[in-house]
Amino acid sequence: MRGISGPVPIAGVAAAISAALLFVPGAPNRAADHLDPPGRTDPTIDATPDLPADIADIFAWDTDDSVRVIVTFGGPNDPNRPASYDRDVLYKIMISTAPPADTPDITIRARFGRGKNPNEWGVRFEGVPGVTGAIEGPVETTLIKDGVKARAGLFDEPFFFDLQGFRESRSMGKVRFDNRRNFFNGNNDTALVLEIPRNRFAGATMPLGFWITTSRIGGQI
Amino acid sequence: MTRARLIVALGAPLVLSACGSGGSPPATPTPTPAPSATVTPISYNVENCFTQTIPGTGGQTLRGLIVPDTLKLDLTRPALFPNGRKLEDPVIDITLAALFLDFTVTGQSPMTFANLPLNPPGNDKPFSSTFPFLAPPQGSPQLAATTGTSFDFRTDPDSAYTNVDRMGMPAVATALVGSSTKLAYNDATPSADAAGQFAADETLQLTHLTDAIGDDLTSLGLKLCARTS
Numbered sequence: 047m048r049g050i051s052g053p054v055p056i057a058g059v060a061a062a063i064s065a066a067l068l069f070v071p072g073a074p075n076r077a078a079d080h081l082d083p084p085g086r087t088d089p090t091i092d093a094t095p096d097l098p099a100d101i102a103d104i105f106a107w108d109t110d111d112s113v114r115v116i117v118t119f120g121g122p123n124d125p126n127r128p129a130s131y132d133r134d135v136l137y138k139i140m141i142s143t144a145p146p147a148d149t150p151d152i153t154i155r156a157r158f159g160r161g162k163n164p165n166e167w168g169v170r171f172e173g174v175p176g177v178t179g180a181i182e183g184p185v186e187t188t189l190i191k192d193g194v195k196a197r198a199g200l201f202d203e204p205f206f207f208d209l210q211g212f213r214e215s216r217s218m219g220k221v222r223f224d225n226r227r228n229f230f231n232g233n234n235d236t237a238l239v240l241e242i243p244r245n246r247f248a249g250a251t252m253p254l255g256f257w258i259t260t261s262r263i264g265g266q267i
Numbered sequence: 268m269t270r271a272r273l274i275v276a277l278g279a280p281l282v283l284s285a286c287g288s289g290g291s292p293p294a295t296p297t298p299t300p301a302p303s304a305t306v307t308p309i310s311y312n313v314e315n316c317f318t319q320t321i322p323g324t325g326g327q328t329l330r331g332l333i334v335p336d337t338l339k340l341d342l343t344r345p346a347l348f349p350n351g352r353k354l355e356d357p358v359i360d361i362t363l364a365a366l367f368l369d370f371t372v373t374g375q376s377p378m379t380f381a382n383l384p385l386n387p388p389g390n391d392k393p394f395s396s397t398f399p400f401l402a403p404p405q406g407s408p409q410l411a412a413t414t415g416t417s418f419d420f421r422t423d424p425d426s427a428y429t430n431v432d433r434m435g436m437p438a439v440a441t442a443l444v445g446s447s448t449k450l451a452y453n454d455a456t457p458s459a460d461a462a463g464q465f466a467a468d469e470t471l472q473l474t475h476l477t478d479a480i481g482d483d484l485t486s487l488g489l490k491l492c493a494r495t496s
Contacts (some may be wrong), residue, residue, distance in 0.1 A: 079434040082441050083449040086431055098430035106338055107346035107353045125406025133421060136428045138283050148335040148457035161415030168418030187413045195398050200410060202402035206387045228387040232405050239399040240469035257435035261428035
């Protein structure tokens with residue numbers, strides 16, 4: 047970077063950062079949570095990657111009326127591949143609403159199950175605040191119960207990041223970072239989406255804390 | 268990005284030493300001269316990066332945001348990462364700023380990199396303002412049927428399952444957890460985070476990152492949160 051004067055081009059900042067992220071052992075090569083932990087989910091590391099159990103991202107935000115939570119997994123996946131529904135994986139969305147912040151006060155469990163006819167899959171959400179029993183129904187369908195909207199399905203991969211630029215900078219030894227290039231373009235994720243009335247969190251005594259876990263029946267593959 | 272926009276984004280011109288016309292930014296930076304054999308590497312102490320207050324977060328620190336590893340959402344404040352995470356938030360650029368920049372310096376903020384931006388500023392397909400918010404899938408994948416009323420769900424207790432993955436704050440598990448610790452981290456709970464089980468590794472990884480590029484960022488006119496030791 048030395049030898050440059052005047053305002054620094056974006057490529058210079060990007061080069062410095064990409065260099066750090068690429069050359070440090072243990073540094074990110076995926077970002078967010080896609081294909082992490084590599085030993086269980088990355089096909090370049092693991093001969094039997096667990097795609098359905100590979101969390102990609104969690105999103106959570108509020109509006110005047112609701113709290114919205116989205117969990118993506120099984121991606122970034124080829125746009126011609128189907129969704130990653132697996133009966134043997136348990137998804138747990140945990141929310142801490144009161145101290146201590148490291149323990150869940152709400153645990154929402156989601157599972158998939160096959161239907162009776164070919165290509166039928168259902169999703170079941172349990173533990174959604176303010177909902178009596180489970181929210182259950184076919185995937186790719188907006189399910190509504192007790193004021194909560196829930197859906198599971200295949201969607202566009204929502205994450206944006208120039209991972210290709212990072213990789214090319216490493217392999218070519220020159221700046222290849224480009225903020226017009228999104229490595230995740232054109233890919234899909236499977237997702238769980240919930241919209242919960244805001245008043246279901248009225249009893250929270252601290253900022254909400256969200257985290258997601260996946261686990262598999264019968265052990266890791 | 269034009270030169271003017273870049274200056275505004277960074278809050279101040281980044282005037283560096285040596286030559287250059289100061290004209291339009293080149294497509295790639297001038298090659299870095301080979302380092303002298305006599306140069307002593309700078310060693311950084313990153314503790315200040317974990318403890319400095321991050322502007323716009325209601326007094327949060329980096330450590331407070333990542334320990335425990337949960338995505339925090341304060342319902343009394345506007346949602347914008349790291350207060351929650353909306354689909355369109357530039358989380359990577361904001362995270363990079365939080366990892367490297369000194370926020371006591373005028374012109375540096377969590378949005379310094381996002382304002383450039385370093386990474387693509389948005390998704391390739393527009394998000395929806397209505398449920399389910401995500402964009403429809405790319406390509407022409409076969410979608411599951413939307414029929415059926417009876418499904419074969421497992422009813423096994425949680426104890427019958429084996430952990431595979433966990434996530435809270437984006438990029439924490441990937442950026443600040445070393446390869447040798449990844450499986451243990453993903454098998455652990457936020458209580459282990461709070462107990463400090465991974466604190467040393469997070470410090471080590473951020474130190475590695477800063478050691479690698481600290482001098483480059485400084486040369487670009489940015490002030491690091493890390494201190495030289």
